Amino acid sequence: MPKLASIARSGLLIAALALAGCNNDVQSTFAGLTPRGELHIPPKILAEMKAKDMPRTSPVMARIFKEEGKLEIWKQKSNGRYDIIASYDICKWSGKLGPKYIEGDRQAPEGFYTVRPGQMKPNSQYYLAFNIGYPNAYDRANGRTGSNLMVHGACSSSGCYSMTDAQIEQIYAFGRDAFVGGQSEFQVQAFPFRMTAANMARYRDDPNYEFWKMLKEGYDQFEITKVPPKVDVCEKRYVFNQIPENGAAFSPAGACPASTMPDSLKMAYQSYQADYEKAFTSAIKSSTPEPAPTIAGLKEANIVSDWSKQRARGERVPIEPPSLEADGTIKVTNHMGRIDSPAGRRMAALEAAEAEKKRLAEEKKRAAEEKAAAIALAKAEKAAAEALAKAGPAPAPAPDASQVAEAPADAAAAEKPGLLGGVRKRMANLFGG
Numbered sequence: 014m015p016k017l018a019s020i021a022r023s024g025l026l027i028a029a030l031a032l033a034g035c036n037n038d039v040q041s042t043f044a045g046l047t048p049r050g051e052l053h054i055p056p057k058i059l060a061e062m063k064a065k066d067m068p069r070t071s072p073v074m075a076r077i078f079k080e081e082g083k084l085e086i087w088k089q090k091s092n093g094r095y096d097i098i099a100s101y102d103i104c105k106w107s108g109k110l111g112p113k114y115i116e117g118d119r120q121a122p123e124g125f126y127t128v129r130p131g132q133m134k135p136n137s138q139y140y141l142a143f144n145i146g147y148p149n150a151y152d153r154a155n156g157r158t159g160s161n162l163m164v165h166g167a168c169s170s171s172g173c174y175s176m177t178d179a180q181i182e183q184i185y186a187f188g189r190d191a192f193v194g195g196q197s198e199f200q201v202q203a204f205p206f207r208m209t210a211a212n213m214a215r216y217r218d219d220p221n222y223e224f225w226k227m228l229k230e231g232y233d234q235f236e237i238t239k240v241p242p243k244v245d246v247c248e249k250r251y252v253f254n255q256i257p258e259n260g261a262a263f264s265p266a267g268a269c270p271a272s273t274m275p276d277s278l279k280m281a282y283q284s285y286q287a288d289y290e291k292a293f294t295s296a297i298k299s300s301t302p303e304p305a306p307t308i309a310g311l312k313e314a315n316i317v318s319d320w321s322k323q324r325a326r327g328e329r330v331p332i333e334p335p336s337l338e339a340d341g342t343i344k345v346t347n348h349m350g351r352i353d354s355p356a357g358r359r360m361a362a363l364e365a366a367e368a369e370k371k372r373l374a375e376e377k378k379r380a381a382e383e384k385a386a387a388i389a390l391a392k393a394e395k396a397a398a399e400a401l402a403k404a405g406p407a408p409a410p411a412p413d414a415s416q417v418a419e420a421p422a423d424a425a426a427a428e429k430p431g432l433l434g435g436v437r438k439r440m441a442n443l444f445g446g
Contacts, residue, residue, distance in 0.1 A: 070194020140166030210292035
């Protein structure tokens with residue numbers, strides 16, 4: 014126990030910058046909220062907080078696990094360590110396992126994010142929301158783009174983590190109360206899955222594996238200390254609980270400065286890793302569930318982003334976004350549709366107008382052809398009649414008795430139509446009669 018207490022104290026010192034006092038900005042942020050922004054934490058949870066020695070306005074932290082579909086709220090106890098106080102089933106999150114790369118890729122972010130009072134959205138069109146702070150320093154250093162990535166209500170997502178309205182009421186209230194109590198910012202840790210040895214073994218061949226190994230360092234250190242890690246970025250990667258030497262500073266794209274980690278935390282982390290390596294080796298040899306779909310890097314992100322742009326313009330696109338298969342082919346669903354939006358409705362109206370214009374043109378063309386055919390037939394019939402009138406009746410030769418006897422009974426009938434009948438027959442053949 015003394016060792017864990019020492020580690021916790023180290024973590025508290027590292028996280029001290031995130032726990033500033035309550036100020037006027039915080040007070041003004043939460044003054045005059047809409048009724049839904051003033052909702053309170055249920056009495057049952059308040060009773061559990063009291064049992065766990067958690068003051069109502071003590072600091073909070075959130076953890077998100079995509080594959081498990083969970084959002085956890087952790088709250089600080091009087092001893093400085095955090096404990097879980099609530100767990101919620103995520104209603105919807107979009108994309109696949111793996112980080113967000115670019116605007117429009119529909120990926121829900123993964124990484125370590127910071128929420129400040131100004132990111133709380135009590136008047137969100139998605140009931141209640143808070144912006145998780147994407148892109149952070151790591152994302153920007155790696156050229157990743159996107160904006161307005163939220164945890165919100167309404168159970169609808171195109172890159173966010175969406176909860177039910179009842180869930181976001183509680184989650185929002187946890188953050189609001191912590192800010193009022195003096196926390197200046199809270200951490201959101203978003204992971205693809207719980208970063209256990211078994212899960213890491215399942216995804217060891219995934220293209221996102223190196224990124225996930227980096228996130229796991231922060232995950233592990235929280236598991237050890239139960240204090241949110243101090244997060245910095247240098248050389249375009251996350252570093253956790255590092256204290257720069259000689260007053261140096263971290264630069265997201267620059268070289269990492271010489272830094273140290275508290276000795277107690279370093280020793281505990283090394284011991285934790287030794288146990289992890291044994292469990293990882295064992296997990297590789299055992300049977301595990303099939304991995305879930307993951308994003309195949311920037312190439313797939315670009316493909317989905319192009320689909321999102323077409324969709325935003327109201328174009329008719331596959332209902333589901335395309336995906337990049339392992340063999341490099343692009344998988345596209347056959348079910349086509351258009352989003353019901355102002356842009357979509359404009360495109361639908363234009364398509365309908367174009368279709369109507371084409372239909373009217375075809376009807377006009379068909380009417381003109383029928384009229385021309387009728388005129389041609391009338392002229393032919395007139396010409397035939399005039400020719401018959403000029404020729405007059407032709408004398409019929411006396412039939413040979415033997416020929417009459419041998420002729421078919423209907424021969425006369427076969428010749429009966431005469432010139433006009435032949436013309437009519439030829440004209441009928443000409444126009445499909």
